[in-house]
Amino acid sequence: MVDTDDYQCCGGENGYEGKAFVTFFLAVFGFTAFGSAMPSQACASRVLYAMGRDGQLPKRFFGTLHKKYNTPVNNILLISGFSLLALVLSLTTVASFINFGAFLAFTCVNLSVISHYFIKLKRRSLKGFILYFIIPLLEVMVTFELGFTCKSTWGGFG
Incomplete structure (x- = not known):
């Protein structure tokens, strides 16, 4: 020893x-x-x-x-x-802000895809419905799940 x-x-x-x-x-x-x-x-x-x-x-x-x-x-x-x-600010707080910004950005991108292609351009065929509504909506749900299960992101703010 x-x-x-x-x-x-x-x-x-x-x-x-x-x-x-x-x-x-x-x-x-x-x-x-x-x-x-x-x-x-x-x-x-x-x-x-x-x-x-x-x-x-x-x-x-x-x-x-x-x-x-x-x-x-x-x-x-x-x-x-x-x-x-x-x-x-502590490193944990800064990391929390970075995670929050990334999750928010991913959510906004996917909502923009739904807004632009599915609503504005009316791409509502079966292919359009899957590509421009279902997949982005699933990605928004996954992002929210990740955001709320991580203590250092928006789940930690509420």
Whole structure:
């Protein structure tokens, strides 16, 4: 059996080597997290700008660029605000939001298929009924079942 008092993290008699390694690891982790977050933030702000420019989001806020730098400043600030939530939210809460968004998106896509093909375009032959009503409806039901059985999604909110 190993005596934990004599065994230091990553070796060493007094544990300084372990503390140095942990400090180094945390510094590298911080730099890589920052390096990963910056392109993601730039990409998300550009997507919001494109949606605002094309009229899918309010153009006055989302579709404007900074006059001097030609960057979507409003969108960068908005994404930065959401990114700062990572400082106060737990990983479980963030995962819950991601799961909720994914389940909601899948549900909306399937309901859109029913709305567009089955109702609007009236594709109501036997093939259309199966492809554009039954299958999407089954997928909506499966998504709701998954959403309500997972504690970290909308079942956990109710």
